[in-house]
Amino acid sequence: MRWVDEFRDPAAARRLADGIATAMTRPWTVMEICGGQTHTIARYGIEDLLPEGLTLLHGPGCPVCVTPLEIIEAARALALRKGVVVCSFGDMLRVPGARGDLLDARSRGGDVRVVLSPLDAVQLAARDPSQHYVLFGVGFETTAPATAMAAELARRLDLDNFSLLTSHVRVPPAMAQLLSDPEGHIDGFLAAGHVCAVEGLADYPAIAARFGAPIVITGFEPVDILDGLLRCVLQLEAGRHEVENQYARAVRADGNPAARATVDAVFEVVDAPWRGLGVVKEGGLAMRSSWARFDARRRFDLTVAPADEPTTCRSGLVLTGRLLPTQCPEFGRGCDPDRPLGAPMVSTEGACAAYYQFRRSAIEERA
Numbered sequence: 001m002r003w004v005d006e007f008r009d010p011a012a013a014r015r016l017a018d019g020i021a022t023a024m025t026r027p028w029t030v031m032e033i034c035g036g037q038t039h040t041i042a043r044y045g046i047e048d049l050l051p052e053g054l055t056l057l058h059g060p061g062c063p064v065c066v067t068p069l070e071i072i073e074a075a076r077a078l079a080l081r082k083g084v085v086v087c088s089f090g091d092m093l094r095v096p097g098a099r100g101d102l103l104d105a106r107s108r109g110g111d112v113r114v115v116l117s118p119l120d121a122v123q124l125a126a127r128d129p130s131q132h133y134v135l136f137g138v139g140f141e142t143t144a145p146a147t148a149m150a151a152e153l154a155r156r157l158d159l160d161n162f163s164l165l166t167s168h169v170r171v172p173p174a175m176a177q178l179l180s181d182p183e184g185h186i187d188g189f190l191a192a193g194h195v196c197a198v199e200g201l202a203d204y205p206a207i208a209a210r211f212g213a214p215i216v217i218t219g220f221e222p223v224d225i226l227d228g229l230l231r232c233v234l235q236l237e238a239g240r241h242e243v244e245n246q247y248a249r250a251v252r253a254d255g256n257p258a259a260r261a262t263v264d265a266v267f268e269v270v271d272a273p274w275r276g277l278g279v280v281k282e283g284g285l286a287m288r289s290s291w292a293r294f295d296a297r298r299r300f301d302l303t304v305a306p307a308d309e310p311t312t313c314r315s316g317l318v319l320t321g322r323l324l325p326t327q328c329p330e331f332g333r334g335c336d337p338d339r340p341l342g343a344p345m346v347s348t349e350g351a352c353a354a355y356y357q358f359r360r361s362a363i364e365e366r367a
């Protein structure tokens with residue numbers, strides 16, 4: 001299949017891996033920011049192809065994983081209110097909050113429905129005025145446009161029984177925060193192609209220049225990842241720190257202006273909490289005051305108080321690349337996809353789930 005097969009070609013992957021080995025004269029550490037990239041790396045055994053001196057760190061780019069516990073608690077509290085229906089993507093249902101997850105809220109009588117699109121939640125509300133429908137909208141810049149469209153549609157339909165509980169986050173500020181960590185040791189980044197397909201490249205040159213770190217935007221196939229790593233290593237070896245677009249088949253320099261305009265109409269940039277990273281300056285989006293009528297936080301006067309991560313789960317360390325999933329004492333023991341202790345084991349983009357699914361040998365070695 002065109003656009004897929006050539007990016008999964010073993011010979012091309014081998015050539016790129018050889019190129020990385022040839023280019024390297026000293027060790028380097030590169031973080032891939034996105035959980036989709038992490039899954040490709042684990043699924044295709046990319047780390048096994050790389051020279052020893054190239055260390056990959058897995059970043060926080062899993063939207064479910066970085067959603068703060070307190071937002072999940074707020075969604076649970078809403079679901080348990082009489083006359084309120086919480087609509088969510090399916091992968092959020094099993095993500096633990098401070099006291100349980102949305103499935104648990106459902107088992108206690110809460111009304112939680114799975115939707116495949118934010119617009120489905122609007123349709124549910126339009127068909128059933130007897131209940132209030134809350135769309136639980138989380139994710140990166142990639143999903144924010146669809147959430148914003150749901151708000152716009154609800155306003156156009158003049159729905160009084162629809163609102164949004166959102167936790168959308170912005171990736172470039174989180175990358176800057178990771179690079180500014182004095183204990184961190186990231187030499188370069190593979191940035192997420194789908195985020196850039198919406199946002200474009202404008203945020204990245206300043207980050208690359210400020211921290212002296214190359215940033216290569218990649219796709220999600222094995223050849224994309226290896227090509228991105230080769231470009232990153234070549235820059236590092238040459239002492240360059242530029243922004244390169246490896247994913248030109250999907251990413252334009254100016255991204256998707258129409259999607260950005262939709263987001264800007266509904267959301268404003270705010271400092272925001274990320275699970276694992278704490279509050280990230282300008283790291284999130286909040287609904288503008290002009291949309292208060294559709295903002296569940298305002299409408300239900302929700303108090304979203306910070307909550308602490310359970311100490312058994314090291315997801316904060318995993319999400320910041322300071323711990324590999326296999327280095328967590330609970331990995332494959334007290335925590336697996338059937339009994340997840342933390343979000344990175346739940347989500348299809350979580351690093352712990354990726355290692356559990358594709359790095360079985362690591363689990364067997366621990367048995």
Ligand code: SF4
Pocket residue numbers: 312313314315318325328329330331332335336340341342343344345352
């Ligand atoms: S393996 Fe489980 S307990 Fe450990 S960090 Fe990952 S999600 Fe948390």
